[in-house]
Amino acid sequence: MTLGPLMVDVSGLTLTDTEKDILKHPLVGGVILFSRNYDSPEQIAELTSEIHALRTPHLLIAVDHEGGRVQRFRDGFTRLPPVAALGRHYHEHKQRALHQAEVTGWLMAAELRAVGVDFSFAPVLDLDYGVSEVIGDRAFHRDPLAVTDLARAYIGGMKQAYMAAVGKHFPGHGAVEVDSHLGLPVDDRHLEDMLQADMLPFSRLCQKVLAGVMPAHIVYSQCDSLPAGFSPYWIQQILRQRLGFQGAVISDDLSMEGAAIIGDMTQRAEAALSAGCDLVLLCNNPQQVETVLDTLKCEADPLRHARLVRLHGRHTMDLQTLFATQQWKQAVNLIADYAPDTERQMDLA
Template sequence: MALGPLMVDLLATELSETEKEILKHPLVGGVILFSRNFESVEQITRLCDEIHQLRQPHLLISVDHEGGRVQRFRKGFSRLPPVAAIGKEYHQHPKLTLERAEQSGWLMAAELRAIGVDFSFAPVLDLDYGVSQVIGDRSFHRDPLAVTDIARAYIQGMKRAWMSAVGKHFPGHGAVEVDSHLGLPVDSRHLEDMLQADMLPFTRLCQTELAGIMPAHIVYENNDKLPACFSPFWLQEMLRGKLQFQGAILSDDLSMEGAAIMGGPLERAEAALSAGCDMVLVCNNPGSVEQVIDGLKVSTDPLRNARLMRLHGRHATPRHELQQSAEWKQAVQTVMDYAPDPEMELNLT
């Protein structure tokens, strides 16, 4: 069975019978996990295994696990600081910064792969202009060249743990104040300015480093009236055309207020897929999944399926072996060195 274009969420720490049936539906291709789905390492491992056993090829399992404010699984996992902590000394110590980024990307990815998660929506490629309510320390740096270099190293670490990278939020979320979870941000900058700044990390990484890209729920009013996630201009003309991106395009959560301009759940899903998304996230709105599944008409697309299949994780190291390895201990120590947490006790023996 091909991977469908819908990524859905779950209500709790175990699959209900209704959810099992939803996950078997041909329109579904993946699951995104949240903190409400996590109770312990053992529980989340069982949940991932059960999801993977439902279909072949198995459904994609994803999570937002960047570090700092956005780390869905905590107890039993290494504490990941916000990635701004990695980039803070880039100009003074570039080599050290890139080493930290590579090990941090590997640590994040290796621990998730060990429990069965295919990929994290990472890294954030937005620039930190100091104005965004939602980006802030989720960004590596303000300088687009620094973000590009640090993100490339971070992605190399992810790849070393056999996890694909999904960069976000194209073409750039850092220059708007409004949180797209709560409203519809509007960016008034011109395309030429964005190409030299926010879009630069995407431009330089999309050819060889990124297997997926998530567009933003933002209107760039001097370029298109539609939010990027629903915009053929941004997804087809710019991302596929000018940037020649060949990977998967995955929408941000369609329940966010930044997507409300497009109508109800079905209309949002139809618009995002029509604009060029390969997969859309339908979550955090009970009942919307059934509504979309009942109404969405979309044909099988071998190219879309091939793009999504590239996001499957591979070659996971069992957790007990991972935590006994010198590589894991060194990566944890590296994180503690650049972002110490006196309240956290880590067993490195």
């Protein structure tokens, strides 16, 4: 069975019979986990094992686990700082900052792989202009070259832990104030201006480094009237053709207000897939998931499947074995050194 184009969520700590049936549907290709799905490392490992056992090849399992404000699994995992902590001293101590980024990327990925998660939606490649509350310290830096360097090192660490990287939010979310979870942001900048700024990390990393890219639910009014995640212009003409990206394109959550302009949930899924997305997220609305499964018309696509299976994690070890390694202990100490626990606690809202 090929991996389908829908990534859905589940309600709790274990699967219900209805959820098992949904996850076996040929249109489903993956599961995204949230804090409500997590109780302990042992529990989440059992849940991911149960999900993986449902299908061959196994469904993708993903989570937002960037650190700082966005870390779904807390107790039993290393509390990671926001990645802005990595960019703070980049210009004064570049090599040290790059080493810290690499180790942090490895630690994030290694702990998730140890409990069966295939990938995290990371890293954030947006620039921190100081205007977007939803981005803010989730971005490495304001300087696009610094973001590129730090993200490359961070992804290098992820790859050492056998996790693929999904960069977000293409072509850039940092310059708009409106949170796309709550409304539809509009960015009035021209393409050429963005190519030299927000798009630079994507353009330099998308051909050989990134396995996936997540477009933003933002309208870039000087380029297209559709939000980027529903736009053939942004996904096919710019990302695929101009930048040469050959990996998986994964939509942001179709339940967000930034997607509402497109129509109902089936129309949103159809529009995103038609625009060039390989996988679309349907979160926090189980009734709509069933409706989309009943109404979406989408044929199996070998190319989509090939792009998605690249996101499967590989070569895992259990968490207790990981915790006993010198590499893990050194990584935890390194993070404690550049981001003291009091600083990391500030972002746990």
